[in-house]
Amino acid sequence: MSEKGLTTIALKKINRSKIYQYIYRSKLTSKLQIVQDLQMGLSTVSQNLNLLENEGLIEKNGYFDSTGGRKANAIQIVSDFRISIGVGILKNMFHITAIDLYGNTVYTDTIPLTYSNTAVYYQQITDKVKDFIDKNQYPENKILGVSIATQGITSPDNTTVIYGNIMNNTGMRLKDFSRHLPYPCHLEHDSKSAAFLELWNHPELDSAVVLLLNRNLGGAIITNHQIHQGRSMHSGTIEHICINPDGPLCYCGNRGCLETYCSANSLEQASGMAIKEFFPLLREKKSPQLIQIWEDYLKHLAFAMKNLNLVIDAPIIISGYLAPYFTEDDTDYLLRQINSMTPFELKEEQILVGTHGQYTPAIGAALFYVKEFIQSV
Template sequence: MSDKGMTTMAVKKINKNKVYSFIRQEVTTSKLQIVQKLQMGLSTVSQNLKILEEEGLLEKNGYFESTGGRKAQAIQIRRTARISIGIGILKKMVHFVAIDLYGTVIFDSTQDIPYEPSLDYYRQLGLELEEFISENDLDRSSILGVSIATQGIIAPDGQSVSYGVIMDNIQMKLSDFTEFITYPCRLEHDSKAAAYLELWNHQEIDSAVVLLLNRNMGGSVITNRQVHQGIHMHSGIIEHLCITPDGPLCYCGCRGCLETYCSANALENASGMGITAFFQELGNGGSRCRQIWDDYLNHLAFAIRNLNIMIDGSIIISGYLVPFFIEDDVTYLLNQINSSSPFTLSREQILLGTQGQYTPAIGAALYYIREFLQNV
């Protein structure tokens, strides 16, 4: 093919992506608005709209109000023209989510499937995935892929878990899943997946620390809008910061890790109550729960204070426990952080996640959506 031919094809691809991206960004627009905002010729816009509609990526949904002439058709992307599925694997359960081209969850489900490194487990997971797809009447041809978030550090080649003490899943391999899942698949560390979701939700973020307050705590670091991985992929493992050298024994074999103070499991162990019951009692004014929660927040504040010294950015609190946070808790955290730090945090720097326990599964699923949007 000639250089001229390649250049023409490249330009067409760029124009197509520009038109599609603009429509997605605007949510609803018209042909004339696309022409004006993108400063493209009418014939170029019309041609790209035709191609995108033929590919099933666009839909026309009514008309704009007339401004004196013919009413303009309202153009939108088809949100479910492509779908990505995320699976969040925990020690005792599995979360399934399906997200659309805006990254919005359209279906979710939680199944009590305890992890075990066996062929039967991976076979059951494949069957549960197929049932999730069937029950929600998902178009299989629209599924871009299945991204699997698990507790454990993923090897640099993405093919296996290189460190997995919590679930004892160091033997977990991507090939275990692909034997029973027919869609494109990938593995993702659950904490890094949480960071990808926050980057998606907060376009203004440049640098941040993400604290994933799940059954077991997790963390990740964002710099220059990239999730930092490190040489051995364990950058940002905040849960193993040592808070007190002679503190409780952590699953990693060390003492006093942040995990032993600020995971949901640690909160349950301290209170002897389930999480929902604990926060109900806390809301009812239980003094013992108040003391336990203050201790929890004090340890979290201590960690955030130190992390803010290293990473000058946002602090994003995400995961299972976040729906239980109230504004008074954030105020308490800020007061504790700023009372002992040379560099104070503002309220605007502390962000709360919105997806609770499904955060890792959603964040993992976004991989295939981002990939598709870059290559429309």
């Protein structure tokens, strides 16, 4: 094939990709808008739209209001053309979700299953993933991949857990899962998956600190639109910042880590009740004892947020299991606490609260394959 032929093929691929990416970003657009904004010829745009529609990647969805002539077709991507599966593994359960190409959850479930580093466990969890896919009647070719978020720091190549003291899953391997599944598989630290979701939801952020308020506390640092990993993959492990050297014993073996004050587990231990019981009693009954426990929790959280903001001058995102329980009064309280002990005032808009709760790591993990697909079209 001639060099000219290769150039023509490459140009066609570039134009096709540009048009698809434009429609994806626009959510809903018209042929004329594509022509104008991408400065492409009408015939080039028409040919590519026909090609993308024939492939099932885009569809027409009604018409735009007429501006005097013929009504223009409203064009959008087919958001469920492909589905990505995310799995969030905990000690005694795992969360599973399916998301579309915009990252919207189309199905979620929580399945009880106690973790053990055994062949039986990996067979059980992957069987349940396959059952989940079958139950929702997703054809095999519709699945982009299965991405697994686990409590544990992964190796730089994301093939092995290199630090997993919470679940005792040090040594967990990606191939423990992938050998049982007919799909591409990915393994990620749950905190990094959560940060990926928050970055996806806030693409305008150049930098941020993510506090993952899950059963166990987690964290991540976003810089230059990327999740900072660090030389040994432990950047953002704010849960092990010591705030009291004589404090409670942490699972890492040290005392007074932020984990022992600001995890959901620590809140349950302090209150003597499950989170689902704690917040209704706190909000509705206004128990003085529970109010004090919650204010103590928020004070410790504010202390950490203040210090983190001194290191990284960026918005702070409250994410994970406890995030949906936060009210405007809670974030106002945090702001007052932070600003009473820092020389650099934090603004209201610099505290963001996530909305996906306990499914945050699973959804963030699933986005790995969505991003990969969108960039490949």
